[in-house]
Amino acid sequence: MSLEFVKYHGLGNDFILVDNRASTKLRLTPDRAVKLCDRHFGIGADGVIFALPGQDGTDYTMRIFNSDGSEPEMCGNGIRCLGRFLADLETTDTEVSKQKYLIHTLAGVMTLKLEANGQVTVDMGMPYLLAAEIPTSLVDADLKVIDQPLDVAGQTWQVTCVSMGNPHCITFVEDVAAISLEQIGPQFEHHSAFPQRINTEFIQVVRSDYLKMRVWERGAGITLACGTGACASLIAGVLTGRCDRRATIELPGGCLEIEWAADGRIAMTGPATRVFAGNLEV
């Protein structure tokens, strides 16, 4: 038996997309996902995303597995890719596709809008800011983690933590290029202050409406972009008085536009690109 997949990327954060609309049972195991993500012995990707039937009134459900086989709650670049994937599938099936989707995720319901210029805008919902919600033991459970000291690799970093459904630890630095991400990223990810591990973003404020970011992702390591990380970083910038509520975030793979609206909801706009399709032996 063979299973068709499509490879997409959002700013170089790349995913294998699987059409799982006919069943709530995953068509691949997490172990198989790990093998497929391998860049030498597999297809190569930062994660595998499944498009499943909707639940609780949504159009579809997204499940994603990181390249280490762990299942995160949400993925910003991945959900934009899912939007394009679903539109392509619907066009193949019926010659028409929706321009707007309600997607069920482990982080809640996300709304996607496919823009005419190829970009995808996602209503990412509200951030979670309390220590218990991240989760982290850095401060008391009912407090926010804003510019708190964290010792990693013999250095004290001032960190701000934000959950976008998945956990992020943000540090503002003078020069993102000077950070030894490969060396310190794993030490942040596995720090005892973060019981569910953590995604780690380093941010350089170029202007109040333009930030540069590098990321070490939980379960995937260095990636070229992270959508939830870009949202969390803008929020950390606002909370610490470093940036505007709307900004461009420049990642190694390109730029995302992020806005934290007055009602507390976060919008992310960026591209989603189809790379190729193939068949897997299952």
Ligand SMILES: N[C@@H](CCC[C@H](N)C(=O)O)C(=O)O
């Ligand atoms: N690259 C993603 C985030 C994927 C999940 C993350 N590695 C985690 O474990 O939380 C994005 O674009 O948001």
